[in-house]
Amino acid sequence: MSRIPFHRINWPTSLFLIITLFVSLTALPVYLWHFGLDWFQVVLFLALFAASSMSITLGYHRLFSHMAFKAKWPVKVWVLLFGASAFEGSALEWSADHRRHHKFVDHDDDPYDISKGFFHAHVGWLLFKLRPVPPMDNVPDLLSDKMVTFQHRYFPVIGAIMNLVVVPAIGWLWGGWQSALGALLIGSVLRVVLVQHSTFCINSFCHMIGKRPYSSRCSARDSWIMALCTFGEGYHNYHHEFQHDYRNGVKPWQFDPTKWAIWTMSKIGLTSNLRRVPDEKILLAEIAEQQIQLEEAIAKRPSKERESTQHILEVAKQRLQQAAQSWEQCKAEYSRATEKKIEASKEKMAQLKRDFEEAAENLRRAIDEWREAHQMARATFA
Ligand SMILES: [Zn+2]
Ligand SMILES: [Zn+2]
Structure with missing residues (x-):
């Protein structure tokens, strides 16, 4: 029988997590039984829940951990203030942990390594201390940000x-002591518990349930159900493949309110430099993953059936790789020229633009051909 390693318990964090959960399950129902629930408490809860959840997803995660965009000081003040109110540690330590999660995902140095099980990834890693505490050597950019270091202190x-x-x-301003008590129990305690578990779900469920359309190299998965509970962070397979993109739900129909907030703020100048992975690159990642899955399925078939299909697929794959390579080259040259990193005359610029457009068109054709070959192979083995 496994025993709890009491000597490794992180008591302050553990007591905080247990007491807030206990109060939400005991004192809160008693309060509701006595005083009922009025719309003010609901509105206050929802406003604070959205503000602090998004401070984590938009601020701690996409802004500070991944530098997926730049933000003006009012946005930084908001996320540092409401992020602190979620009691998930400082933005600095949160980002240090999260950068290690991406770098060592599914391995021992990943703080919330899912291969150690659901409980460890969800909350166990917080209850039991890591020894020695890893150094904060992966956040030099944040250590030079005065607002971030002030919040850390x-x-x-x-x-x-x-x-x-x-x-x-x-709450007191709205309706005296009774309303103040309700605000404390619902707007503070219950909200903190729910925001925290919403974040914990990203480390646990988002590495367990859903699909892996972009890469099966790591355990991260895309799940629309998880996206609903996590302000859009549920598209975690995409996020692990393209971590610097400000979007997690990259398709137009995917639910990603954090992305919408960043985009909306960019329209009024509060955010800028939104980083996006080009559509072609995303499509190529999806195709590469489908190719791996199809090759695995074909490999299980008798060799006679396999040969002709494998040849057609191989031709389409090579053509696609060549087209993708030349597209990458033309794109890099054209963007270097537009960013004025190389001297180029008007004619040269026009030529680079034409080359890039031609390479993009060629890539689109190669993708269509690959799709046809892929469909044919699937039909053969259906
Ligand atoms: Zn992850
Ligand atoms: Zn991340």
Whole structure:
């Protein structure tokens, strides 16, 4: 029988997680039984839930951990303030952990390594201390950001003031002590518990349920159900493949309110330099993954059936690889020229543009041909 390693328990974090959950399951129902629920508490809860959840997804995650876009100071103040109120640590330590998660995903140095099981990835890694504590040597950019280091120093105080003073005070202004108590239980305690578990789900469920359309190299998965619970972070397979993209739900129909918020703020100048992976590159990743799966399925067939199909697929694959390579080259040359990193005359620029457009057209044709070959192979083995 496995025993709990008591000597490794991180007591402050563990007590915080247990007590807030306990209060949500006991004191909160008693309050609701006595006083009922009015619309003010619901609105306050939803506003705070959205503000602090997005501070984590938009701020801690996409802005600080991945530098997927740039943000003006009001956005940074908002995410650092409400991020502290979610009690998920400082933006600095959160980002250090998260960058290690991406670098060592599914391995021992991944702080929330899913190969150690659901419980470890969800919350176990927080309950039991890592020894020795890993150095913060992967966040030099954030260590030189004064707002980030200030929040790192004072985040417990900021979080306590937000949850124990500001939120109950809003409740008190609305309806006296009874409303203040409701705001504390619903707007602070319950909201913190739900925001935290929404984040924890990204480390656990998003590495367990869903599909892997972009890469099966790691355990991260795309799941629309998880996207609904995590402000768009559920498209985690895409995110692990293209971590610097400001979007996680990259298809137009995918639910990603964090992406919509970043984009909307860019229209009023609050965010800028939104990083996007080109559509062609995304499509090539999807195709490469489908190719791997199809090759695995074909390999299981008798050799006579395999040969002709494999030949057709191989031709289409090579043609696609060549087209992708020349597209990458033309794209790099053209963007170097547009960013004025090389001297180019007007005629040269026009030529580079034409080459790039031609390479893109050639790539689209190669993709169509690959799709036809792929469909034919599937039909043969259906
Ligand atoms: Zn992950
Ligand atoms: Zn990430």
